[in-house]
Amino acid sequence: MRSFILTGLQIAALIALSRLADAAVRFLHLPVPGSIVGIGLLFVLLRFRIVRPQWVERGAKWLIAEMLLFFIPAAVGIVQYKQLVVTSGFRIAATILLSTLAVMLCAGWIGERMTGRQRREGKTSS
């Protein structure tokens, strides 16, 4: 029960932080979205030990674990585009599929090459 309340409070704190980040973006007319500002802000707060990890850890873990749930209303939103799905749905899906494959091969191959080489050389740098 106690951990349940604690998780709830920490989620509330993270929601408050995201509202704060949104307000900062609007007030300062920043060209980046609130979520990016929020991540930077929380990371800095953790780094400088103003916020202790255990203050937000449980809430963060829950939010990340259930992330897919938060995308479901947007996914259901596809019903608004019946016409588009009928006329261009196949071409859009093919574009997304092929492009995603290209991104994966590019990012994954470069990542594997560079981390593989680093392992062989031993961790000399940094």
Next chain:
Amino acid sequence: MTALFWLAVTVAIYAASKLLYRRWPKVYLTPLVVTPAILIAALAYAGVPYGSYDAGAGWLSDLVEPATIALAVTLYKHTDALKRNIRAIVWGVGCGAVAAIVTSAGLARLMGLTTDIVDSLAPRSATTPIAVSVSGAIGGLPTITAVATMITGLTGMVLGPLVVRWFGIRSPAARGILFGTSAHSAGISKAFEYDAEAGSVAGIAMLCTAFVTLCAAPWLMMGFRP
């Protein structure tokens, strides 16, 4: 009242589909496929328009941003893994994110899709809030981008494990780069299924992809003007 009802229904179907997926972990049974499919069928059957559904269930969408911010905790706890792999992350994500914009716009154009759809698809590899704001800035339709981004996440979850297997992507960092760059938050949750290092690298890869898309998309898209 009906708003709360659809919120509860969404959460209930999601919880049930998660149990289903745990029992039968098949790609086509992933909760991001099953839950919307059931909900779309239910809405059609009950004759409920999307607007009244979203009035309640839309509260869930408001949790995307706090969940994204929560990644800061993951990043903080895995700072070492990030520092160790910083070169691979910068190069892998840099090339991957540019490839995402160029191939999305290029393929969309080749397939003869209209300019506003081409623009809507270009930023789809970034996380939803970034993709949507970039889309608006370059002349796309933000709602189309939101759906395209969601489908991208789904595609990444299905395709990612196959690419990892077929192309022998073995290092945890490389897996993280692959998933975070190609499939944003959905990719992160998939990367965590390998290990914590892959997951946290996926988190930073998603953030870097967002930055690259934000900075590079308006310039790259100049090459796709008719």
